[in-house]
Structure formats: structure tokens, C-alpha cells
Amino acid sequence: MGIVTSPAGGPAGGSEPLLSVRNLSVEFRTDGAPVQAVRDMSFDLYSGEILGLVGESGSGKSVSMSTLLRLNPSPPAKITGGSVWFMGADLLTVPERQLRRVRGQEIAMIFQDPTMSFNPVQTIGSQISEAMRVHDRGVSRRNARLRTIELLDLVGVPSPKVRYGQFPHEYSGGMRQRAMIAMALANKPKLLIADEPTTALDVTVQAQILETLQEIQRETNLSIILITHDMGIIAEVADRVLVMYAGKVVETAEVEPIFDAPLHPYTRGLLASLPRLDASVGDLPSIPGQPPNLNPPPAGCAFHPRCELSQHRERCRTELPDLVHADGRQHDVACHFFTELRVPAPVAGEER
Amino acid sequence: MSTSPLLPENIAAIDLEAAESSTEQRSAWQESPFRISMARFLRHRLAVAGLLILAVLVVIAIFAPLISPYNPNAINLFLYQHPPEAAHWLGTDQEGRDVLSRLIFGARVSLTVGITSAVSAGLVGLVLGLLAGFLGGWIDSVVMRLTEMVLSFPALVVIILIVAIIGPSLTTIIIVIALTQWPTGCRIVRQSTRSLKERDFILTARASGSSDFRIMLRHILPSVLPPLTVVLTVLSAEAILLEAALSFLGLGVNVPESSWGGMMQAAQSLTTLSTQPWLWLPPGIAIAVAVLAINFVGDGLRDALDTRQQM
Numbered sequence: 226m227g228i229v230t231s232p233a234g235g236p237a238g239g240s241e242p243l244l245s246v247r248n249l250s251v252e253f254r255t256d257g258a259p260v261q262a263v264r265d266m267s268f269d270l271y272s273g274e275i276l277g278l279v280g281e282s283g284s285g286k287s288v289s290m291s292t293l294l295r296l297n298p299s300p301p302a303k304i305t306g307g308s309v310w311f312m313g314a315d316l317l318t319v320p321e322r323q324l325r326r327v328r329g330q331e332i333a334m335i336f337q338d339p340t341m342s343f344n345p346v347q348t349i350g351s352q353i354s355e356a357m358r359v360h361d362r363g364v365s366r367r368n369a370r371l372r373t374i375e376l377l378d379l380v381g382v383p384s385p386k387v388r389y390g391q392f393p394h395e396y397s398g399g400m401r402q403r404a405m406i407a408m409a410l411a412n413k414p415k416l417l418i419a420d421e422p423t424t425a426l427d428v429t430v431q432a433q434i435l436e437t438l439q440e441i442q443r444e445t446n447l448s449i450i451l452i453t454h455d456m457g458i459i460a461e462v463a464d465r466v467l468v469m470y471a472g473k474v475v476e477t478a479e480v481e482p483i484f485d486a487p488l489h490p491y492t493r494g495l496l497a498s499l500p501r502l503d504a505s506v507g508d509l510p511s512i513p514g515q516p517p518n519l520n521p522p523p524a525g526c527a528f529h530p531r532c533e534l535s536q537h538r539e540r541c542r543t544e545l546p547d548l549v550h551a552d553g554r555q556h557d558v559a560c561h562f563f564t565e566l567r568v569p570a571p572v573a574g575e576e577r
Numbered sequence: 578m579s580t581s582p583l584l585p586e587n588i589a590a591i592d593l594e595a596a597e598s599s600t601e602q603r604s605a606w607q608e609s610p611f612r613i614s615m616a617r618f619l620r621h622r623l624a625v626a627g628l629l630i631l632a633v634l635v636v637i638a639i640f641a642p643l644i645s646p647y648n649p650n651a652i653n654l655f656l657y658q659h660p661p662e663a664a665h666w667l668g669t670d671q672e673g674r675d676v677l678s679r680l681i682f683g684a685r686v687s688l689t690v691g692i693t694s695a696v697s698a699g700l701v702g703l704v705l706g707l708l709a710g711f712l713g714g715w716i717d718s719v720v721m722r723l724t725e726m727v728l729s730f731p732a733l734v735v736i737i738l739i740v741a742i743i744g745p746s747l748t749t750i751i752i753v754i755a756l757t758q759w760p761t762g763c764r765i766v767r768q769s770t771r772s773l774k775e776r777d778f779i780l781t782a783r784a785s786g787s788s789d790f791r792i793m794l795r796h797i798l799p800s801v802l803p804p805l806t807v808v809l810t811v812l813s814a815e816a817i818l819l820e821a822a823l824s825f826l827g828l829g830v831n832v833p834e835s836s837w838g839g840m841m842q843a844a845q846s847l848t849t850l851s852t853q854p855w856l857w858l859p860p861g862i863a864i865a866v867a868v869l870a871i872n873f874v875g876d877g878l879r880d881a882l883d884t885r886q887q888m
Contacts, residue, residue: 291784294784296780296783296784325786325787325788326786327786328783328784328785328786329784329785329786329787330786333784333785334781334784334785336777336780336781336784338777341776341777341778342777342778342780342781343778343781344778344782344796345778346610346799346800347799355787355795356785356786359785359786359787359791360786392609392610405781408781408785409785411785412785412786
């Protein structure tokens with residue numbers, strides 16, 4: 226057990242992480258006090274890994290990830306500390322010019338709503354080709370077109386040659402997200418950040434898109450950071466999980482330990498509120514209360530007002546828990562009393 | 578329009594094996610925003626009529642030397658203020674020059690001033706509006722204060738003042754009109770740019786490594802051109818009127834070159850106004866027709882390019 230300060234050995238065992246985020250903090254400066262959207266976030270990502278980033282709305286998932294590429298407009302966003310190490314450079318300090326070469330080429334991003342992510346008055350094909358030509362000035366229009374058609378085929382868009390010349394409104398939602406994935410893959414990035422890629426899609430399409438992502442990951446040894454609030458998706462595709470609450474990482478581990486023995490009361494709450502097929506259907510348990518206001522965040526542990534473990538304990542209200550190694554399986558947790566939780570996760574339908 | 582067969586080029590571009598249904602093949606070009614707007618414009622009768630009139634005026638202006646029966650500047654004192662007759666369909670003016678010929682050559686001045694000053698004003702407005710809207714901050718403030726300054730002066734007075742100082746000529750008029758008319762286009766472009774840059778596809782473009790300049794060129798520019806075009810039609814109609822007003826006041830193109838506004842100078846005299854209508858009626862009608870035609874086209878464009886209906 227110890228405070229996490231340096232890159233710990235990941236699943237690849239001693240190899241260098243592809244991405245190393247250290248003590249990242251982001252604020253939004255508005256009229257009142259600054260909103261601390263991301264607080265002291267640290268994690269490592271290894272080559273070929275799918276990292277799931279979970280948390281409810283406003284927990285800082287999306288903000289922290291778009292900060293990796295400095296995509297948040299500033300003002301109001303302000304990076305107040307930390308570093309993002311990727312391929313030997315700190316992305317938070319490199320000049321904009323250099324960062325542009327990373328965007329799309331080394332780290333690609335796909336967003337929640339594929340309908341809004343394409344320019345409605347340009348064809349899908351021309352937009353994917355454009356993404357290619359941004360980084361590869363030498364590629365001819367003809368070759369860009371051919372490669373785009375290949376990509377559309379790869380992500381499972383049927384009759385890609387016809388689809389190339391169509392406009393976004395002629396695509397269905399699922400197809401559009403596939404095209405979005407094709408665009409993200411256009412420059413063979415090493416890391417793909419998928420910000421709730423299936424939230425705007427219906428359930429059957431969701432499964433297909435996730436499957437496509439997994440297939441591509443296997444074929445290209447891409448690393449993926451998957452932002453979601455759906456624990457079901459995490460269970461299905463992620464290798465490792467990062468749970469965020471109120472801008473802080475509260476628990477991180479590989480997928481099985483998270484589901485088998487969650488150590489943070491918040492993670493437990495999230496899992497308990499998942500509907501199960503093997504339990505009687507009553508009211509689903511929920512975490513009582515609301516996520517805290519982050520300007521400023523509550524003193525001590527941000528989760529304490531809603532926590533079943535805390536129960537008016539002085540320490541929870543005053544002392545911010547550090548993220549500590551809980552055991553040997555890279556299971557880190559930020560809770561003063563997590564040892565009291567070393568029991569199986571509750572199941573929906575039982576007591577809360 | 579809607580059920581026309583495939584273009585041969587499109588067939589060639591489509592792999593027959595991959596093509597699933599004929600509807601899918603057709604949609605690629607039928608659904609293009611340009612085509613939709615075209616179809617919508619062509620349904621607008623007045624706009625089409627306006628476009629035809631403008632086309633005729635442009636042809637007349639270009640081929641003026643071939644069409645006009647006489648040299649517009651040839652003075653013939655034996656033909657002093659003749660009313661319309663077989664040899665001079667629209668009569669002759671105070672210097673005995675053929676009114677019809679001067680009217681035909683006058684189209685050159687009016688259209689040149691209208692188009693050139695509107696396009697120059699549009700270009701200035703486009704560049705400043707893009708920069709102000711996209712970059713925001715102090716650039717935005719400076720540009721906006723500048724537009725307010727220009728708009729707060731009565732344009733005609735400023736134009737007269739500047740022309741009086743520099744001296745009247747076609748180039749001066751065009752530049753001066755452009756300098757006083759650019760804020761309208763600038764504001765429209767800035768407005769559209771500001772709403773466009775908040776769209777998600779701009780974020781997508783940025784996340785895939787596009788520079789600000791590239792985003793402006795590839796995504797913002799094509800989308801601000803339609804509303805700007807509508808503004809340009811209004812501006813060119815206004816420019817034609819301004820030129821006419823300047824020429825009417827004697828600050829237009831240099832004599833003896835003819836322009837519609839210059840010909841209207843004759844109407845300054847009460848006797849001409851009441852007894853010699855062939856001197857001022859034709860240029861007056863020409864100005865009105867040209868301005869109306871341009872405004873109809875602008876109306877049609879506004880309806881055809883309305884993005885709210887398109888997306």
C-alpha cells in the first residue's frame with residue numbers, strides 16, 4: 226500500500242506506458258468561483274489496452290480526455306496543473322503546431338453524437354479524405370479516396386463506394402458512427418479516445434459498434450480509452466477501468482476485480498444500480514443524493530455526503546483520501562475505509 | 578428535375594457490383610445541397626425573371642459598341658434635343674448625342690460599379706467577418722467597433738466628401754462605395770461564423786489536427802458564402818443607386834462618358850422635366866429595372882439558400 230506517485234508497472238509488465246497522465250487538474254473559470262472539473266488525475270495507458278472511463282455526468286470524464294489534446298476552449302477552461310506524457314513529450318506544454326500533428330495522427334477522438342460530428346453540407350467521403358490530407362499532404366485525391374473506401378469497408382459500412390459520395394443525412398445513426406470511426410482511423414493513430422460512442426445509438430446498434438471497435442483494436446493493436454457511464458459496456462469491452470467521481474479518480478483496477486470486489490463505495494453503488502437478469506425486479510437501488518457542486522468541491526472526500534460507509538465520520542469530511550494501492554493486482558482506490566468493504570458486491574434486489 | 582436519369586459520369590464512378598439499388602446511386606448527386614438550392618431557386622419565378630433581365634443587361638453592356646447605333650459621345654449640334662424619331666429612337670440630348678447609345682453605354686458604368694463595388698465590399702467584409710467571428714477576443718472588438726463607426730456616418734455624405742476631395746472617377750466611386758458598404762457583409766459573416774464555430778463538426782476537425790486556417794477555409798467559408806451572396810445582391814443594387822445619385826450630383830464618372838445617373842442630370846431642370854421626358858425617363862427606367870431585377874434575384878437566393886430549411 227502506498228501513495229501513487231510514479232508510473233506503476235502495468236499489464237505489459239515493466240514496459241513504458243503509451244500515455245502517462247500525472248496530476249492533471251482542469252478548472253472552468255466562470256463568473257463565480259472556478260469549477261474544478263478535473264482534480265489531480267493520474268493514470269497510465271499501455272499499448273493495446275482498452276481503458277474504460279466511467280462516472281456520472283459532470284464527473285470530469287470528457288473534460289479530462291479532451292484536455293489531453295487541449296481541445297477545450299480557454300477561456301473558460303484552464304489547465305491548472307499536471308502533465309500528459311505521450312511519446313516522449315508533455316502534450317500540455319508542446320507548441321500548438323506540434324500538438325496538431327498529434328491530433329488525429331497519433332491520438333484520434335470520436336464523439337458522442339455522430340450526427341453532429343460531420344459537416345452536413347459535405348459528403349462523408351470528402352470529410353474522411355480531408356482528415357487524411359490534413360496529415361499527409363503528399364497523398365493524392367485519388368489515393369485518399371481509395372483509402373477512404375477501404376476504411377469504410379473496414380468499419381463495416383456496406384457498399385462503401387456508393388457511401389463515399391453520400392451526405393451525412395443519408396446515413397443512419399449507426400452508419401454515421403461507423404464512418405466516424407473510419408475517420409478516426411484514417412491516419413492509423415496509436416490511441417483512440419471514444420467519448421460515449423454509443424450513447425446516441427439504439428441498443429442493437431450499440432453492440433455492433435462496440436464489436437467493430439474491439440475487432441479493429443485486435444487487428445491494429447490500437448489503444449482505446451472508452452468514456453462511458455454504462456458499466457455494462459465496460460464489462461463487455463474494457464481491460465481496465467478508471468472510475469471518476471467529482472473530477473477525481475476514485476478507483477482503478479482491471480475489469481474483473483472491479484466487478485468482483487469493488488473497493489470504493491461509489492463503485493459499489495454504480496454496480497448495485499445495474500439491472501440484473503438473475504434477481505427479482507423491484508426498484509433498482511440508486512445512490513442517494515446528487516453529485517456535488519464543484520465550485521468549490523466539498524472538503525474531504527467528495528463522496529462523503531452520499532456515502533454509506535462515511536456515516537458522519539469526521540475523517541471523511543475533513544481529509545481528502547489519496548489514491549492508494551489496495552492490493553497487488555493494480556487495484557487502486559481513494560477511500561479512507563475501503564478495507565471495510567472487502568466483501569462481495571451487493572446484488573440488486575437485496576438490501577442496499 | 579427530381580426524376581431525371583443518372584448522369585453518365587456518375588455511372589462510371591460507381592462500381593456496379595457494389596451498387597445496391599438505383600435509389601442509392603441517384604441520391605449522391607441529387608441530395609447535394611447545391612442541387613437542392615438550384616431547384617429551389619428555379620421555382621422562384623420573379624428571381625428567374627430578374628436573372629434573365631440581368632443577363633440581358635450584361636450582354637448589352639459587354640457588346641455596347643456593337644449594339645449602339647451611334648457613337649455615344651459624338652456631338653452633333655444640329656440635332657439639339659430632338660424628340661424620338663426614326664433615326665434616333667430615344668431622341669437626342671442637349672449636345673445632340675443619341676440618347677439610346679448613351680443609355681446602352683451607361684449600362685457598362687452602372688453594372689461595373691454595382692458588381693465591382695459589391696464584390697470588393699463583400700471581400701473586405703468576408704475577411705474581417707471571418708477573423709472577427711472565428712478568433713473573437715480583441716480582433717472581434719476592433720472589427721465590430723469599426724463597423725459601427727462606418728455605419729454611424731450617413732454613407733452618401735461621406736462618399737460625396739471623399740469623391741470631392743480625391744476627384745471623381747469610376748475607380749474612386751467603386752472604392753468609396755466599397756469602403757462604406759462592407760460592414761453589412763461583415764456582420765452577416767461574423768454572425769454565421771460565430772454560430773458555425775460552436776458546431777460539433779468544427780471540434781471534430783480540430784481533433785483530427787486541422788489548423789484554424791484550414792477549418793476556416795474548409796468548413797466556415799463554404800457555409801458563410803450563401804448568406805453573403807444574398808447580402809451582395811442587396812449591396813450591388815444599392816451601389817447602382819449610389820452611383821446614380823453621385824452622377825446626378827455631377828460627382829460620377831468623368832464627362833463625356835455616359836452613365837445612367839449622369840443622364841438623369843437633365844432632370845435637374847424644370848423645363849426638361851416637364852417637356853422633354855425622353856431625356857430622363859429612359860435612364861430612370863433603366864435604373865429602376867436593374868435594381869428591381871437584382872433585388873428579385875436576391876430574394877430568390879435568400880429562399881433557395883436558407884440553411885434552416887436545408888439541414
